[in-house]
Amino acid sequence: MKFSVITLFPEMVEVPLSASMVGRAREKGIVQLELLSLRDFCEGKHRVADDAPFGGGGGMVLKAEPIVKAVKMAKMGQPDAKVIFLGPQGRTLDHTMVMGLLKESGFILICGHYEGVDQRALDSVVDEEISIGDYVLSGGEYAACVFVDALTRQLPGVLGDEDSAKHDSFYDGLLDFPHYTRPAEGAEGKVPEVLMSGNHEEVAKWRRQQALLATLKKRPDLIEKAELSNEEKAYIQQQRGQL
Ligand code: SAH
Numbered sequence: 001m002k003f004s005v006i007t008l009f010p011e012m013v014e015v016p017l018s019a020s021m022v023g024r025a026r027e028k029g030i031v032q033l034e035l036l037s038l039r040d041f042c043e044g045k046h047r048v049a050d051d052a053p054f055g056g057g058g059g060m061v062l063k064a065e066p067i068v069k070a071v072k073m074a075k076m077g078q079p080d081a082k083v084i085f086l087g088p089q090g091r092t093l094d095h096t097m098v099m100g101l102l103k104e105s106g107f108i109l110i111c112g113h114y115e116g117v118d119q120r121a122l123d124s125v126v127d128e129e130i131s132i133g134d135y136v137l138s139g140g141e142y143a144a145c146v147f148v149d150a151l152t153r154q155l156p157g158v159l160g161d162e163d164s165a166k167h168d169s170f171y172d173g174l175l176d177f178p179h180y181t182r183p184a185e186g187a188e189g190k191v192p193e194v195l196m197s198g199n200h201e202e203v204a205k206w207r208r209q210q211a212l213l214a215t216l217k218k219r220p221d222l223i224e225k226a227e228l229s230n231e232e233k234a235y236i237q238q239q240r241g242q243l
Contacts, residue, residue, distance in 0.1 A: 059115030
């Protein structure tokens with residue numbers, strides 16, 4: 001999967017996406033990251049990428065032309081890529097969207113900055129606007145990193161254990177179960193006995209119950225939508241009574 005990121009601040013994307021899982025996925029060739037510096041598509045001696053807004057008011061606006069040119073350039077490398085503008089007015093990214101987007105071969109991600117982007121650029125080149133939540137960031141670069149990371153960790157070969165993403169929160173409509181590591185006993189307390197029993201069936205059962213409990217406590221809205229067995233529904237009913 002290829003991600004072409006168009007930004008005025010390439011280092012804001014390059015640095016975080018060089019470490020850890022995404023960094024390794026890039027090394028393994030599972031994902032490619034291409035950074036297009038908006039400055040390279042700007043004209044004039046000073047290569048100015050932004051200007052004051054028509055109609056007055058504060059904050060600078062990224063010019064349309066350099067963005068459109070950068071998208072054209074990125075499209076030459078991946079003609080089928082989906083062009084996404086990361087912005088607070090878009091559809092909010094969630095697990096279901098992430099999984100749906102995995103069918104794409106690649107993305108061209110446009111990062112706004114300052115007050116935003118000249119609307120004409122967005123109207124002419126963007127396929128979809130995606131937000132990472134109902135708050136305003138100072139730049140789309142943070143959102144681009146979130147987008148690349150969330151998709152990359154779902155690709156085969158990225159996580160050490162193929163199955164681990166399947167237990168992650170939201171994968172099956174529930175939150176994740178709690179995790180413990182060595183030491184088994186310390187100042188912070190003891191690890192639940194069952195995890196050291198070596199009984200895989202019991203461990204799996206306990207984990208599922210803990211996932212149900214965590215979801216019930218922290219995100220009761222998800223429980224309503226999750227696919228549960230009758231036994232699990234009864235368990236939830238019983239736990240509800242105790243909360
Ligand atoms: N004036 C704009 C916000 C500009 S913030 C508005 O109120 O709609 C500067 C840039 O940060 C945006 O152009 C966008 O690319 C990015 N950004 C801000 N919040 C974001 C969010 N929640 N999700 C994704 N990108 C965001």
